[in-house]
Amino acid sequence: MSYHNPYTPPRKSATFDDYTLAEIRRAAATGIYDIRGAGTKRKVPHFDDLLFLGASISRYPLEGYREKCDTTVTLGTRFAKKPITLKTPITIAGMSFGALSGPAKEALGRGATIAGTSTTTGDGGMTDEERGHSQTLVYQYLPSRYGMNPRDLRRADAIEVVVGQGAKPGGGGMLLGQKISDRVAEMRTLPKGIDQRSACRHPDWTGPDDLEIKILELREITDWEKPIYVKVGGARPYYDTALAVKAGADVVVLDGMQGGTAATQDVFIENVGMPTLACIRPAVQALQDLGMHRKVQLIISGGIRSGADVAKALALGADAVAIGTAALVALGDNDPRWEDEYRKLGTTAGAYDDWHEGKDPAGITTQDPELMKRLDPIAAGRRLANYLKVMTLEAQTIARACGKNHLHNLEPEDLCALTIEASAMAQVPLAGTSWIPGRGAF
Amino acid sequence: MPVIDLAVTPLRDLNSALHAIPRGSNDIAFEVVNPRGSHAVAVGIDAPVAVDVKGSVGYYCAGMNDGGSVTVHGSAGPGVAENMMSGKVVIQGDASQYAGATGRGGLLVIKGNAASRCGISMKGIDIVVHGNIGHMSAFMGQSGHLVVLGDAGDALGDSLYEAKLFVRGTVKSLGSDCIEKEMRAEHLSKLAELLEKAGVKGVRPEEFKRYGSARKLYNFNIDNADAY
Numbered sequence: 182m183s184y185h186n187p188y189t190p191p192r193k194s195a196t197f198d199d200y201t202l203a204e205i206r207r208a209a210a211t212g213i214y215d216i217r218g219a220g221t222k223r224k225v226p227h228f229d230d231l232l233f234l235g236a237s238i239s240r241y242p243l244e245g246y247r248e249k250c251d252t253t254v255t256l257g258t259r260f261a262k263k264p265i266t267l268k269t270p271i272t273i274a275g276m277s278f279g280a281l282s283g284p285a286k287e288a289l290g291r292g293a294t295i296a297g298t299s300t301t302t303g304d305g306g307m308t309d310e311e312r313g314h315s316q317t318l319v320y321q322y323l324p325s326r327y328g329m330n331p332r333d334l335r336r337a338d339a340i341e342v343v344v345g346q347g348a349k350p351g352g353g354g355m356l357l358g359q360k361i362s363d364r365v366a367e368m369r370t371l372p373k374g375i376d377q378r379s380a381c382r383h384p385d386w387t388g389p390d391d392l393e394i395k396i397l398e399l400r401e402i403t404d405w406e407k408p409i410y411v412k413v414g415g416a417r418p419y420y421d422t423a424l425a426v427k428a429g430a431d432v433v434v435l436d437g438m439q440g441g442t443a444a445t446q447d448v449f450i451e452n453v454g455m456p457t458l459a460c461i462r463p464a465v466q467a468l469q470d471l472g473m474h475r476k477v478q479l480i481i482s483g484g485i486r487s488g489a490d491v492a493k494a495l496a497l498g499a500d501a502v503a504i505g506t507a508a509l510v511a512l513g514d515n516d517p518r519w520e521d522e523y524r525k526l527g528t529t530a531g532a533y534d535d536w537h538e539g540k541d542p543a544g545i546t547t548q549d550p551e552l553m554k555r556l557d558p559i560a561a562g563r564r565l566a567n568y569l570k571v572m573t574l575e576a577q578t579i580a581r582a583c584g585k586n587h588l589h590n591l592e593p594e595d596l597c598a599l600t601i602e603a604s605a606m607a608q609v610p611l612a613g614t615s616w617i618p619g620r621g622a623f
Numbered sequence: 624m625p626v627i628d629l630a631v632t633p634l635r636d637l638n639s640a641l642h643a644i645p646r647g648s649n650d651i652a653f654e655v656v657n658p659r660g661s662h663a664v665a666v667g668i669d670a671p672v673a674v675d676v677k678g679s680v681g682y683y684c685a686g687m688n689d690g691g692s693v694t695v696h697g698s699a700g701p702g703v704a705e706n707m708m709s710g711k712v713v714i715q716g717d718a719s720q721y722a723g724a725t726g727r728g729g730l731l732v733i734k735g736n737a738a739s740r741c742g743i744s745m746k747g748i749d750i751v752v753h754g755n756i757g758h759m760s761a762f763m764g765q766s767g768h769l770v771v772l773g774d775a776g777d778a779l780g781d782s783l784y785e786a787k788l789f790v791r792g793t794v795k796s797l798g799s800d801c802i803e804k805e806m807r808a809e810h811l812s813k814l815a816e817l818l819e820k821a822g823v824k825g826v827r828p829e830e831f832k833r834y835g836s837a838r839k840l841y842n843f844n845i846d847n848a849d850a851y
Contacts, residue, residue, distance in 0.1 A: 212845040326725040326744060329706055331667055331687040358842055370727070370746040370765045371784060375841040378782070380763065384743040385702035385721040391682070394662045398683040401638045402667030 215447040216355070218280075218536030218546065219506060220348050220439040220483065225456040227439070228490040230603030231596050232612065235582045243581040250577040251587040254501050256478045257339060257408020257431040260400070264408055264431075265317050265338050267501070268297025269573040270588060271491055273565075274436075274482050274505035275321045275341065275412070277303025279356050279365045280443030280536065281509075283310055285545045287558040288512050290315035292565025296573070301341060301503075303443075304354055304379045306368045307333040314562075319410065322399065324353065324380035327369040331402055339432075340399055341410040342392070344383075344421075347440030347483040350414030350454045354379030355444050360539040362548040392428040400429075410434050415455040415483065419463035422479070426471055432478045434503065435464050439484030441506040443546065444537030457483035457494075459606040462593075465498030474498065475589075488575020495576070496591035497607060511568035512561040513543045625650070629664070630657035637664065641691070644670040660700065665693050668710070685712045688729060704731045707748055720757070723750045726767065732821045739776065742769045745786050751821035761786055762798065770817050772826060780834050784841075788834040789814055791826070797834065804835045 193199070208214065236242035243250060257264035273293045278286050280303060287310045293300040299317035306328015307320055320337030322329065334340065345351060356365075356377040366373040386395045396409055411425040412434035425433045437457025442450065461481055468474040481494045482503035494502050506514075515523075517530040519542035526533065526540060536546035544555030580588050583595045597612040598604035604611040605618040627637045637655060644651060648670075655676045658664055662681035665674045668691030676684070679697030689708035698716030707726040714722075717735035724740070726748025733741075733750070739757035742750050745764045755773035762778075764786030774792035781798020787810070788801075797803075806829075814828035840847055 213843070326706060326746070329725065330708060330727065331669060331689055331706075334687070355843075372841070375784075376843050378763065380744065384740070384762075385683070385705050385724040391701075394682045398663040398666050398686050401634065401663045402687055404639060404642060405635070 216357075216444055216537055217447050217450070217534040218441065218443050218445075219450075219534045220441045221451055221454075223451055225438065226458050226600065226602045226606055227456065227484055228458065228493045230458070230599045231493050231607055231609065232599060233489075233492070233496075233579055233583060233595055234597060236584050240584045242584050243586060245578060245581055248581065249586060250580050251589075252573050252577060254478070254589070256410075256480075256501065259431045259473075259477055260405065260429065261339075261408040261431050262404075262406045263338075265299065267299055267317065269569060270495065270499075270501035270576075271296075271485070271569055271572055272298050272319075272480065272501055272503045273300035273508050274440070274503035275301035275303045275319070275343065276505055276509075277305035277356075277443065278308050278311065279303070279305035279327075279360060279369070279548070281545060282547055282553040282556065283308060283364075284553055284556045284558040285509075285512060285561070286311045287314050288556065288561035288565060289508060290318070291558060291562025292508070292511070292569065293317070295562065295566035296569035298569060299338065302337075304343075305356075305365065306330075307337070308368075312336060314558075321412075324383045325369075325378075326384065327377075327379070334399070334407075335403055337407060339408040339410060340403070341412050341434060342396065342399070342430075343412045344392075344425075345414035345416065345436075346412065346442060347414045347436030347438050347454055347457070348442035349445045349449045350416040351381060352445055352449050352453070353381035354442070355537070357444065357537050357539075360537065360548045365548060389424040389428050392424075396429045408432055410480070412436065414438075414440075415457060415460040418455070418460040419467045422464040422467040423471060426468065426473050426477050430477060432480060433464065433468075434480040434482065435460050436503075437481070437483030440482050441509075456606070457481065457485075458603060461494060461497040461499060462606070462608045468498075475500065488572040488577075489579060491572055491576040492579040492588065492591055493596065495588050496595050497593060497609075500589065507568070508565055509545055511565045512545055513556060513564070514541070514545050516543055519543055624652045624654060626654045626656060628656050629659065629661050634661055634663060638666060641665060641668050641670075641672060641674070644672055646670075658697070662700070665691070668693070671710075679716065688712060698735065699733075703733075704729070704748070707731065717754070718752075722752075723748050726750070730817075730820055736773070742767070742786070745769065749817055749820075751817055751823065753821075753823065755792070758795075759798070761788055764788070768813065768817055770814065770821070770831070772823065780836070782840060783834075783836040785836065787813075789828075789831040790834065791831045794832075794834070800837045800840045801834055802837045804833045806831070806833045 254270040255266045294316040301319040319339045358374045408431040410432040411430040413421040415437040438454035478500035480501045481499040522542035541547040544552040596609040651672045658678045660681045666686040669689045674693045676695045681700040683702045685693040691710045694713045701719040702721045704712040705724040707729040709728045713732045718733045718737045723731040731750045733752045736754035737756045741756045741760040745767045747766045751770040758776035765784040771790045775794045778798035780801030811828040
């Protein structure tokens with residue numbers, strides 16, 4: 182009897198998948214690691230893994246469009262003489278002039294102002310356009326101190342001392358030479374066309390005890406008027422939050438690993454830091470342990486996309502959120518209308534992340550004068566304002582369904598988790614059970 | 624002349640008074656006594672005031688100074704004159720770490736020694752140190768001049784951009800991309816000007832060596848990776 186050997190399909194390795202193999206070949210061919218923008222692309226437990234329970238016999242809802250659901254938030258109530266009040270708890274995260282074009286920064290300011298929220302400078306200083314178009318502007322105090330000066334410090338509405346960011350906790354930045362225009366170079370006091378390192382740690386302080394003195398200095402320079410935020414990446418959220426509070430912060434900004442960056446090594450973005458979902462409860466716990474929850478405000482960022490994400494972050498104890506990548510998308514980043522040009526760059530709309538190269542077809546992450554013209558800051562600002570308002574409405578819709586007359590009244594009890602991982606991270610019960618894995622220890 | 628005694632007067636009152644100088648005011652001289660290592664003394668000055676501090680100060684004295692003239696008759700803690708915009712700061716004693724960090728303008732004179740990271744990330748400030756400086760000084764220095772009459776510690780000018788460094792004594796080691804450079808006439812002239820402004824007597828510019836960036840790390844090249 183003859184034996185016929187049946188066809189066995191070729192089997193690719195799960196470990197050495199096509200992407201991994203391509204990366205090995207790319208590294209071997211170029212001798213350099215991949216640098217890119219945006220946040221992590223790997224799938225991590227996120228707000229999608231949580232659900233709201235809504236009202237029931239034991240909880241009654243509020244009427245949509247009729248019964249009020251407040252969305253205001255006041256930041257900086259601990260020490261600042263002039264805390265800031267925003268109409269919506271959705272703020273715009275720090276993004277630099279340099280990484281973004283001048284019109285893109287203007288559009289962020291316009292959109293935020295229409296929506297009644299704040300926008301934030303970045304690692305490149307404050308531009309007049311940005312200040313002029315932003316009703317409430319947060320001025321970042323970064324390790325590089327590019328563009329830092331006391332005049333801008335005083336004309337800011339709040340100061341954000343940046344210790345780290347979610348895309349790269351422990352990492353600095355790099356603005357490659359092709360994005361260094363005359364104006365960017367002047368603001369950063371560096372020669373045109375060179376790669377600009379943004380330092381990973383501050384030049385004149387190390388550790389929480391120094392930070393306390395640095396905050397004292399900033400308060401003294403600004404006569405104790407401005408709220409002072411401390412921004413950290415999602416690394417050790419319990420201790421980082423506690424130490425920021427100890428150092429005298431008015432507001433803690435906590436950025437998970439889905440948070441974007443203008444340019445960093447892919448290996449850093451994908452392998453350092455914790456998911457946003459895993460950061461919130463330890464940070465809130467730190468505030469509660471210190472009796473500072475709601476006294477020191479907590480802003481969460483990293484992967485916020487919708488009003489549902491906003492509501493979930495607030496239900497877990499945040500006071501506000503910040504968006505970066507989503508705001509750029511609202512302006513027009515990665516829009517399929519530029520698909521032909523994305524293809525020429527070897528990518529596709531939705532996947533374009535070479536923000537550091539300055540060739541952005543949408544005219545946002547570029548300093549090329551011709552590309553910049555593609556973004557109308559007034560229209561883009563309007564789109565951002567629309568998006569912010571939709572997110573706010575969505576968050577209100579959920580809050581009313583949970584019977585809350587303020588977004589801040591959302592609470593963990595309103596949530597359940599779809600997965601064991603999300604349940605453990607968010608410290609809310611797995612759906613249909615009363616089980617919270619790992620409860621009692623962080 | 625107002626005399627502010629920090630033993631009995633809150634720091635806030637001092638800085639608040641310095642920030643409230645009316646334009647054109649003649650009453651612009653202050654004396655601060657009993658600083659006793661206080662932090663953030665005379666920070667955020669934005670008027671041509673003169674402040675004499677009779678004693679030693681803590682962190683960030685004269686931070687972000689813009690046009691003031693601050694003299695510390697003692698030693699200064701970390702970050703003295705950090706991010707100075709313009710004006711003059713003189714430390715009669717020694718200065719701790721990060722003296723003149725990220726400074727953008729003005730003149731910082733340290734009559735004694737300065738510790739590590741003097742002039743770190745300097746962006747236009749001129750710093751003259753009569754004594755020695757510690758390790759990693761002028762790290763990532765972007766612009767301005769650092770003049771050292773004594774010796775420099777390890778890794779001077781590491782990852783330097785366009786700041787110019789002049790050292791009269793020995794340099795323990797140079798940092799990545801920092802090299803000794805030719806002292807040309809314009810450098811001697813600038814050095815003479817800085818020495819005079821800093822009140823240095825009996826020292827000739829020709830006694831110094833100049834150090835600057837080799838500019839090899841300005842654009843990333845994988846073959847330079849060993850330098851980091």
